[in-house]
Amino acid sequence: MSADPLIAGHRLTKRFGRLTAVSDLTLEVAGGQIVGFLGPNGAGKTTTIRMLMGFLRPTGGAATVAGAPAGHIGVRGRIGYLPGDLRVDPAMTATQLLSWYGRLRGRHDQRRVDELTGRLGLDPSRPFGALSKGNRQKVGIVQALCHDPDVLILDEPTTGLDPLVQREFLTLIGEAAGRGAAVLFSSHVLPEVERVATRVAIIRAGRLVTTSTVDDLLDRARRRMELRFAEPVPAGVFDGVPGVAAAEVHDRTALLAVDGPVGPAMRAATDAGTLLRVNPAGDDLEDLFVSLYQHSDQPIEVS
Amino acid sequence: MLPVLTQTMHRRRGSLAWWALAVAGMCGLLSVAYPTVRDNHELDSTFANLPPGVEALLGLSGGNALTSPAGYLDSQFFANILPIMLLVFAVGLAAWTVAGDEAAGSLELLLANPVSRVRVALARFAALVCLLAVLAAVCVLALAALAPSTGLNHDLTVSRLAAATVAATLLALAFAAVAFAVGAATGSRPAALAAAAGLAVTGYVLEGLAQQVPALHPIRLVDPWHWLLASDPIRHGLSWQAWAPPLIATVALVAAGLPRLAHRDLR
Numbered sequence: 001m002s003a004d005p006l007i008a009g010h011r012l013t014k015r016f017g018r019l020t021a022v023s024d025l026t027l028e029v030a031g032g033q034i035v036g037f038l039g040p041n042g043a044g045k046t047t048t049i050r051m052l053m054g055f056l057r058p059t060g061g062a063a064t065v066a067g068a069p070a071g072h073i074g075v076r077g078r079i080g081y082l083p084g085d086l087r088v089d090p091a092m093t094a095t096q097l098l099s100w101y102g103r104l105r106g107r108h109d110q111r112r113v114d115e116l117t118g119r120l121g122l123d124p125s126r127p128f129g130a131l132s133k134g135n136r137q138k139v140g141i142v143q144a145l146c147h148d149p150d151v152l153i154l155d156e157p158t159t160g161l162d163p164l165v166q167r168e169f170l171t172l173i174g175e176a177a178g179r180g181a182a183v184l185f186s187s188h189v190l191p192e193v194e195r196v197a198t199r200v201a202i203i204r205a206g207r208l209v210t211t212s213t214v215d216d217l218l219d220r221a222r223r224r225m226e227l228r229f230a231e232p233v234p235a236g237v238f239d240g241v242p243g244v245a246a247a248e249v250h251d252r253t254a255l256l257a258v259d260g261p262v263g264p265a266m267r268a269a270t271d272a273g274t275l276l277r278v279n280p281a282g283d284d285l286e287d288l289f290v291s292l293y294q295h296s297d298q299p300i301e302v303s
Numbered sequence: 304m305l306p307v308l309t310q311t312m313h314r315r316r317g318s319l320a321w322w323a324l325a326v327a328g329m330c331g332l333l334s335v336a337y338p339t340v341r342d343n344h345e346l347d348s349t350f351a352n353l354p355p356g357v358e359a360l361l362g363l364s365g366g367n368a369l370t371s372p373a374g375y376l377d378s379q380f381f382a383n384i385l386p387i388m389l390l391v392f393a394v395g396l397a398a399w400t401v402a403g404d405e406a407a408g409s410l411e412l413l414l415a416n417p418v419s420r421v422r423v424a425l426a427r428f429a430a431l432v433c434l435l436a437v438l439a440a441v442c443v444l445a446l447a448a449l450a451p452s453t454g455l456n457h458d459l460t461v462s463r464l465a466a467a468t469v470a471a472t473l474l475a476l477a478f479a480a481v482a483f484a485v486g487a488a489t490g491s492r493p494a495a496l497a498a499a500a501g502l503a504v505t506g507y508v509l510e511g512l513a514q515q516v517p518a519l520h521p522i523r524l525v526d527p528w529h530w531l532l533a534s535d536p537i538r539h540g541l542s543w544q545a546w547a548p549p550l551i552a553t554v555a556l557v558a559a560g561l562p563r564l565a566h567r568d569l570r
Contacts, residue, residue, distance in 0.1 A: 055568070057566065086408075
């Protein structure tokens, strides 16, 4: 990983009374990287993000953002933040909010604001309280991006956005990373992360289960496949084959679930008979996620 | 700091207008009703033998006759209605400055900007002081404009009206500082409101009871209602006993709420 990450949480721990919301979490995002922060609801994503922003004080560990301790006022102007539950004074319009924030940041680029509102399709003259959920989210995205920050910390940014706007948003954070910004964004759905993330970090019950590239995740994923043979094959043909988690053999068809490399299973299949075709079934990565979400007691090696 | 102050003022201008209207309306009502009270001399004898606690709460303990302009305004307005109106306005606003906005969720997004929690809180409290000053000014101007037409200015200068208004405003400010401090330290708007309202009511009752219960006298020294009612600013002007204690209390309370705000978790 880069020597000088723009977002760095080191062994972050947060306890609320007896509840441990985040435990010993280490996470780094370098400039130019987009990291998808994934986990089921209540896993500790928002708590982690609020520690990175300095809204919550860690019980243990420490975070630095843009080279300063989390929440440091001197670097807040270089951070773009979108909260998971965006709330703005309902009487305020996006134009008013953005010019107010511009004054606080000492920087207001109306051309950039116009570009962003145009690309996202937001009417900035309507009061926040009169906007739909999706349009409110656009206000949040524009205020997070309009000062071209070096660090973007976004909590479930695509909530409420329709697919077209979602795609435009992913393009926007791709552009931000392209000019060197570090992007951390959380989500509980995979496909949007898969499309743009350099890496994914998966959190479950407050602990980081894995961080790796999407490709590495796919390499380790559980695959389901249907094998079709020219003649009936014996039932026990896949017993004890490395990687095969489950096998159902009926006559000329075998249904397999394979963890990791599929080589040994394929070799067993070609040995067993004439293999006619292999049909992949199911969403591999989605499967892996479900297993990661559920079995934190068997952590996958961090690559 | 200035953008937060001006934004707060801008945001509250609508509510300020309604409160100003209410204060001016009260002043108008008092002026219109005064001639009737003035000519009803039975009122003075009726109110002559009140228990001292009630007299104190009506602002009549200094020997003011109810039918005199000073006694009338004190008993009907400066000793109760005005401070309570200003108190409700100021305490509600003070509970919002940190805790209310925090509960609404909009404080967090603001604090992602390069502005510190303490500065946001102080700027908003400064805005509260400005808004309260506007209401006080409306009150003095309305009374000064209306009083001559009904004889309410007899023996009463504008500076005495201003003194009584300022004293009532400072009482409201002191209780607003309670709401501010509790809200800033805890992030709980209900706690902020309960603390300020509870203390305001307790202080009011205490000031009445203390006239007859000498054991309560020491506690009066920290009771804003005592600072206001005992100094009788409409008769004596704004003595230091009327302005210094609430100002000191306000500054101390505001300062007391800030250290915890700077370091605690946001809700």
